[in-house]
Amino acid sequence: MIGIYMQNGAQIASINASNALYLFWTKCLKLIVINNVGRVLLYDALGKLLKTSTMGEETLSVGLSDAKTFSYSNETGLIIINKSGHFFVVNSVTTPLLWRILSDSRNLTCWTVITSCIKPTRVLLCSKNSFLIGEQETCSFQPCNFPWAKTEGQYTKWNWIMTNVNYYFYTTQKSCN
Structure with missing residues (x-):
């Protein structure tokens, strides 16, 4: 369970995110939750689910090894390494266009x-x-x-x-x- 809280300690939202491995905030205050197989869930600051995506079919089958976010223009990008050692990248988590290296x-x-x-x-x-x-x-x-x-x-x-x-x-x- 993931809780989102205000500065004064009041809880705004509670998110049920099973198998979550990584949590990141975007530049525009959206919460990125990544699970162990590369499924990406994007929430607004109030805990409303905005988008779901994956970091590729290969990652869904082999699993996730590491993940990082990065800033790109006015967007927040996401990069992962799957357990096969392949990199999958999106330059924008809000409009994900997946590419692989x-x-x-x-x-x-x-x-x-x-x-x-x-x-x-x-x-x-x-x-x-x-x-x-x-x-x-x-x-x-x-x-x-x-x-x-x-x-x-x-x-x-x-x-x-x-x-x-x-x-x-x-x-x-x-x-x-």
Whole structure:
């Protein structure tokens, strides 16, 4: 059961959402509920169901591994990885048009979505310290190199905030002081 409350603690709504794995709020205060097989339920701030959709038939059959939201123009997008390791993306949860990026079999240590007004939505993957990038137009991942990338250790988390990528790097290498 999911409860929606006001700041003063008064309950606005109660939502019965079985097998819910992820909850997100959109930019326009709609609640996104994603269950374990990639079924997406969109509610308004008062708990009224607005839309149901899925993140693909494949995800319905194999299940969901991870999910994130991202801002795209004036919309909130959604990206998931299913248990087969495939990425499914919608640039807008209110008008979902599902697209897929095939991934390779590398073990991911982190990933994020990069959006831009002038370029298609892109997904940046990292496997330890190797990078791959995939975009909406190509629907596949390609290796990419960054001049700032470190080679000893591994990247463990990405955050994309507007025009900046913040990353967390882990290494067991001792510093020389």
